[in-house]
Amino acid sequence: MNALRRIAPWCFALALIVYLRPYTGIRHDATLYLAQALRVISPDVFNRDLFFVAGSQADFTVFPQLLAALLRHFPAGDVFLAFTFFTRLCFYAASWYLIRVLFPGKMQWPAVFSLIVMPTGYGSYSIFAYAEPFLTARPIAEALSLIALGLLIRRHSIWAVIALGIAGGLHPLQALGAAIVAWCWLVMQDRRWLWALMAVIPVCILGIAKVGPFSGLFTRIDPDWMELLLQLSDNIFLSHWEVRDWCIVVTDFYLVYRFSRCVPIDSPLAALRKAVMAAFAVGLTLSVIFADILQLALPAGAQFWRVLWVVHWFAMAGLPWVLWEQWQRQPKDWVATILIVAIAGTGASVSRTTLPWAVLGLIPLSIAWPYVSAKVGRFTKGFMLIGLIAILVVALFRYQFSAWLVFKALGSSLERVRQDVVILGYPLVAGSLVALLAWIYARSGKSLGAALGVLSLIALGGAVHLWDSRSPWSRVVEASAGQDVFGEHVPPDSTVYWYSAEPSPLGPWLVLGRASYFNIFQMAGQVFNRGTSFAGIQRQLQIGPVNVQGEICDTVNAVNGEPDSCWIGDAGLRYMCTPYKHVAAPDYFVLPFRQTRHVRGTWEARHPDTGELLGSYYLYKCSDWADPSGKAHIDRQSWNSVSVRGGEETDNE
Structure with a gap:
């Protein structure tokens, strides 16, 4: 019975990982990796394709070669399904490793579950996310990047460089974000790491000589090209992001800031948190300079702002700690606690249907609240609680109503839309369910714990059975x-x-x-x-x-x-x-x-x-x-x- 109780959180976590992000087939950017792999197999056919006629982003990754090796022996549908499952598990296994390195024991499971149930989106237009539920090089590169950060904290620098190098070979943009964090951490430990900036010199020489992928390093985006880029790729330029996008960015930064106030000042987590906040500033600054101001092609394509995926990871992993620290304060302050829930619930990137702009008022209120709460009467606090709960309810309603409209537009077909996942996967719903089960588990004895273990095994089996949710088409x-x-x-x-x-x-x-x-x-x-x-x-x-x-x-x-x-x-x-x-x-x-x-x-x-x-x-x-x-x-x-x-x-x- 003890064994069943011990496996309950593991099986339940795996069940959520599988259930909340079902597999829907070769779609989104997975189609691009398919084309890149097919080109490796049949270059005479696919060199004529528009995606390759002027060169392609495949020049910057070895992932198509790895994928092509599998496609030569197995059907594409099977390869993409199996490899997607593998890369998702790799991402959360790597997340668990980094959490074990950084977080104290009692906060490890809450951090893991938060990463699972909270939105994975970052950046603009709700189109970027880590741990994507379709096959690209990004999830495995992100997993290796997280492992590299953990190895760096444990002073295994050589292995960290190797892991980050492999990640860069698979997806340079995701690895670059983690590399900026790693460099900021190293500089904070030893200022001599500033000399690493000298590596820019040989890169510039390669750019001047127009060698291989570095040929666009000093190529300026001319007005005609810029006009075309802004029609479909304006997410590259921070000056073209919408206010809602910046609300999500501000939310992540604020949650990381609140997280920094919870951790012991001399812990590895505190040091890495500082590096993440520094990398946030470095990445966005480089993006503004090279993409928006200088408009250089290759540096713009490097998308330094993708450091936000690491920032978002830390914000989501640290959210339970922030809530717990606030809840533990005496006297208990319901307004302050629900404020954090409202900020995370509305500011996180959940498609385009929630209320991220609400954080423009919620975050300043959260900052000011400790200084004014003593002067606020009980009636006013009650009124504020009602208002905060109303914000969460409205955000939930907007999301569910929009999802229902999509479901109706697609013929109310459960084969095309996993409506159960849409409903239960909303962070407020999934998070509440996880919190309830965690509360029951913490108070369970042998019998109830064993029952939870059996329930988690059933949940895992059901999630795996339903994971392949490809539409008939x-x-x-x-x-x-x-x-x-x-x-x-x-x-x-x-x-x-x-x-x-x-x-x-x-x-x-x-x-x-x-x-x-x-x-x-x-x-x-x-x-x-x-x-x-x-x-x-x-x-x-x-x-x-x-x-x-x-x-x-x-x-x-x-x-x-x-x-x-x-x-x-x-x-x-x-x-x-x-x-x-x-x-x-x-x-x-x-x-x-x-x-x-x-x-x-x-x-x-x-x-x-x-x-x-x-x-x-x-x-x-x-x-x-x-x-x-x-x-x-x-x-x-x-x-x-x-x-x-x-x-x-x-x-x-």
Whole structure:
């Protein structure tokens, strides 16, 4: 029974790690790593892809080579699923290691559970996070970075450098953030580490000589390039972050500051906390100087502000300690405690639906409260408590209501949205559940402790069983890799434009194994390659009419309840398929709309379990649609004109 009681927190932590971040397939940046690995395997095919025509961010990592080695022997769907699970466990194992190094015994488990249930997002637009639930090089690089910091604290400097070096080889940006923290810690221990800045000299020499990846070190982002970058990659520049983004940054900094007041001044944690706060200033300052002011391409791409992932990690790990220290004060101050909960609950990055701007009032109030609380009456304190609780309730309601709207928009399908995770995964809900179970566990005897152990094992088994939450469409796409789904041979040197209501390059890359003509995902990393920005905008204009009309047809089909009641106008297809000056047209294109002619192949994607038709896709060859004169023009009316069954060509201007 004692054994069952001892394993309860371990199994429950693993269950939460698995349950709260289910696997949804090859998506987000995982698609980019897939393309990079496929390029290693078939360079003659993928060198034609927009993502690689002007170079790519793959030049800065060895991860695609490692991934390609696995893809040569195993299906992509299996590799990405298994490797995602592995990297997530690595991240939390590394977090546990660093927590064991830094935190006293009684605060270790609270720190671990806080990291699990609290939001992992940092930076701008709620698109950056550590321990991502899809496969990239970032989680494993973050894990190695955390291990490196732990090794550094334990004075194993050589091993720390090795771990950080491997992390840099996998994902330089995440490793750079941890390296700034490590350097600040070393300088605080011994000022002679300032001489490490001399390493900048050989880097500058390589930049001047334009050697390999350092060629963009002194390349200035010109106005035309900057205009394109700001359309899709403005998160690189701090001056373009929104107020809500800075609210999240301020929240993390304030929580780290409060954390610093809890730890013993002579502890390793106190020293590393100072290094984290110094690295915060260094990283943001370097970003402002090199990206926003000097506008240098490679330093802007280095995104020094990514040090925020380490800052956020410390803020979330230290949150339970901050709450416990505040709760232990006598006399007990409910307002001060709930203030911290409200700051963490609203200021942490939970999509774009909570109330981070509330911290602009909550943080100053939290700072001033110790000085004014004695002068505030009981009635006023009660009123303030009601207000703070109301803020938390409103934030929770906004989040759950927005999630419900998304769920309804996706057909209320639990196969597409894990609504249970959305509801229970909100930090206030998950955190309250963890706190309740921790309270019960702390007061449990042998029998109750054993029961909790059994319950945790059941929870872990259920979480693992449910972890693979890929939608039917994701499963079909991943299972169709390399298959001749259209019954038409597409030559290896072809480029394919694949229109989909939910943009993803997986169709050309994974299903057809061919270069993608254009997809918004291919613009990632454009700050490293000027050519990508301009080639991308040219191709985006080339497919512009088809993309616009496709969105119109999606709406028409949804309203009519029929998947084939609308199709693209001929003028738009002629425009896309006729080369314009030096801009080549795609060789093939795929649409979810059946045109009245020139259909080369049909793919009926069916539910892998029920056989239900998920959607039909049609393959076309651009040479069948190109303007014979070699010059295609399209007027404003034709740009928006689609064809609808039972009617004339419709203008949706």
